[in-house]
Amino acid sequence: MDRELILALSGVTCRYPGAPRDSLQGVSLEVRAGEFHAVLGPNGSGKTTLVRAALGLVRPAAGRVEILGRPARGWSRRDLARVVGVLPQREDNLFPQRVRETVLLGRYPYLSLLGGVRAEDRAAVERALVVCDAAELADRWLWTLSGGEYQRVRLARALAQEPRLLVLDEPSASLDLRHEMELFELVRALVDGQGLAALVVTHHVNLAARFADRILLLAAGRPAGAGAPGDVLTRETAERVFAWPVSIAPFEGRPQMIPLRQRKDAL
Amino acid sequence: MKYVLLAVAAAVTLGAAVILGPADVPLRDIMSSPIVWQLRLPRAVLAFLVGGALGVSGVALQALVRNPLADPFLLGLSGGAGLGAVAAIALDLPGPWALPLAAFVGAVGAMALVYRLGLMGGAELDPRILLLGGVAVGAFAAAITTAIVSLAQATELRNAFLWLWGGFSGASWTTVLVILVYAPLPLGVLAAAARPLDLLALGEEPAQYLGADVRRLKRLVYLAASLLTAAAVAVAGVIGFVGLIVPHLCRLVWGRLHRALFPTAFLAGGILLAAADTLARTVVAPRELPVGIVTALLGVPVFAFLLRRWTVS
Numbered sequence: 001m002d003r004e005l006i007l008a009l010s011g012v013t014c015r016y017p018g019a020p021r022d023s024l025q026g027v028s029l030e031v032r033a034g035e036f037h038a039v040l041g042p043n044g045s046g047k048t049t050l051v052r053a054a055l056g057l058v059r060p061a062a063g064r065v066e067i068l069g070r071p072a073r074g075w076s077r078r079d080l081a082r083v084v085g086v087l088p089q090r091e092d093n094l095f096p097q098r099v100r101e102t103v104l105l106g107r108y109p110y111l112s113l114l115g116g117v118r119a120e121d122r123a124a125v126e127r128a129l130v131v132c133d134a135a136e137l138a139d140r141w142l143w144t145l146s147g148g149e150y151q152r153v154r155l156a157r158a159l160a161q162e163p164r165l166l167v168l169d170e171p172s173a174s175l176d177l178r179h180e181m182e183l184f185e186l187v188r189a190l191v192d193g194q195g196l197a198a199l200v201v202t203h204h205v206n207l208a209a210r211f212a213d214r215i216l217l218l219a220a221g222r223p224a225g226a227g228a229p230g231d232v233l234t235r236e237t238a239e240r241v242f243a244w245p246v247s248i249a250p251f252e253g254r255p256q257m258i259p260l261r262q263r264k265d266a267l
Numbered sequence: 268m269k270y271v272l273l274a275v276a277a278a279v280t281l282g283a284a285v286i287l288g289p290a291d292v293p294l295r296d297i298m299s300s301p302i303v304w305q306l307r308l309p310r311a312v313l314a315f316l317v318g319g320a321l322g323v324s325g326v327a328l329q330a331l332v333r334n335p336l337a338d339p340f341l342l343g344l345s346g347g348a349g350l351g352a353v354a355a356i357a358l359d360l361p362g363p364w365a366l367p368l369a370a371f372v373g374a375v376g377a378m379a380l381v382y383r384l385g386l387m388g389g390a391e392l393d394p395r396i397l398l399l400g401g402v403a404v405g406a407f408a409a410a411i412t413t414a415i416v417s418l419a420q421a422t423e424l425r426n427a428f429l430w431l432w433g434g435f436s437g438a439s440w441t442t443v444l445v446i447l448v449y450a451p452l453p454l455g456v457l458a459a460a461a462r463p464l465d466l467l468a469l470g471e472e473p474a475q476y477l478g479a480d481v482r483r484l485k486r487l488v489y490l491a492a493s494l495l496t497a498a499a500v501a502v503a504g505v506i507g508f509v510g511l512i513v514p515h516l517c518r519l520v521w522g523r524l525h526r527a528l529f530p531t532a533f534l535a536g537g538i539l540l541a542a543a544d545t546l547a548r549t550v551v552a553p554r555e556l557p558v559g560i561v562t563a564l565l566g567v568p569v570f571a572f573l574l575r576r577w578t579v580s
Binding site: 017052055057076077078080081082084085086088090091092093094095096097101105106108109111113157161 | 333335389459462463465466468469470472473475476477478479480481518522523524
């Protein structure tokens with residue numbers, strides 16, 4: 001039986017005003033419930049544009065984007081925020097705040113204009129904190145957190161939205177090995193345990209290959225490969241996309257990519 | 268708790284504003300004195316309302332341009348209001364409402380110009396463009412103001428400059444009524460935007476992912492906060508620092524969530540300005556200081572302290 005289709009892009013082409021070429025060209029993608037989908041590609045290959053198009057922030061010049069069968073740009077931001085939780089690459093912390101307040105922001109799409117925070121909102125916040133192993137951080141100030149703790153808190157905020165789909169844009173860019181592994185294992189556990197769909201944009205080819213069910217590989221805005229990690233990450237494709245010689249070796253049934261040294265001489 | 272505290276402080280401030288003054292009104296005559304009913308009370312109430320409006324407007328604009336050093340007058344409003352006021356005086360427009368109306372028109376004109384600049388080239392009220400546009404429009408208006416001043420009769424312009432520094436000597440129940448009728452709409456718009464403004468502090472893209480309609484939010488907040496400031500400047504001149512300091516004080520004490528920040532900033536702004544106005548009309552009695560000078564003298568040290576805190580943390 002097919003699992004429920006959450007996010008579907010077909011033939012999406014995007015170009016920013018004044019840009020010399022399309023940021024995305026003819027990209028298709030399907031993310032289903034209970035599926036971990038990774039998007040890989042070098043800098044400037046269109047990964048973040050893909051996220052923006054998928055979430056209705058960028059209007060595609062061609063192609064269709066649908067979330068739960070409805071066009072992405074047809075959703076109100078509030079309704080969409082009840083279905084999709086996002087960890088953007090960057091965000092500001094203009095004014096000091098505590099962890100629990102931050103996670104509570106994830107409940108804003110559920111709060112009415114005049115009403116206050118309800119018991120069910122507080123319960124959702126606590127649940128999200130526990131799931132992300134951040135309950136003991138709840139009363140800390142945000143600025144006192146380490147990079148790994150901060151990402152867990154932001155993931156808790158996204159989970160407080162009670163979404164069907166999680167979108168993570170380079171979630172482990174500044175994390176050390178342990179925190180990176182913890183984050184990917186947590187997302188994988190959420191996908192397996194709660195049937196969430198996950199779309200994870202990352203530079204980490206090997207982590208994507210280990211954790212993802214499916215991979216979309218982008219090169220200069222075009223799809224360079226899509227499917228199961230073992231089918232996408234071949235030596236030829238990887239060398240072409242990343243413009244560097246690599247060796248591919250299997251590990252626990254998944255391909256792992258090892259970049260080769262090119263220069264053996266001394267200067 | 269915080270509202271009880273602020274309400275008590277507001278009552279004390281308004282009480283002091285009514286009791287203190289250059290004319291000696293015995294305490295037992297307070298309730299029957301026309302000086303109190305026709306002069307001190309409407310003046311204190313107006314100062315309170317204007318201070319509240321500036322406090323709320325400051326909170327909203329700091330959240331909108333996501334800059335903690337923003338102030339309601341940063342976006343060219345004071346320049347536009349000054350130009351309107353000086354033009355009204357230079358043209359000798361008649362009637363008691365000519366000056367405030369001209370200042371209001373000037374402020375709204377400047378606001379419209381900055382707003383238009385902020386939408387140019389599809390830039391959806393980019394904070395950087397708003398700030399630069401505000402400074403540019405303000406400078407332009409100031410240049411024209413100075414040109415008019417340099418060509419006009421000297422005696423009348425003293426009034427214009429004193430007016431620009433702000434004051435409530437012209438306060439009456441009519442002015443209070445005008446503000447009471449005018450302010451609820453922009454205040455209501457801002458109150459309804461309280462939660463989305465919490466989200467906007469994260470940045471525009473994260474705010475949208477958490478459910479805020481950022482495009483609409485920014486337009487509404489910009490217009491409401493500017494119209495609130497324009498009304499304040501029309502009835503009381505340019506009163507600096509209230510809209511800068513009050514938001515920061517309230518944030519320090521009661522946190523950064525706008526549902527609490529708006530009402531506390533309204534009360535604290537009202538208290539600060541009513542107190543400053545009482546000082547302005549009593550310390551050099553029977554003459555008066557422009558109230559903007561009092562708020563600046565109180566405000567600059569606080570501002571310096573805040574800047575220091577900011578750089579330390």
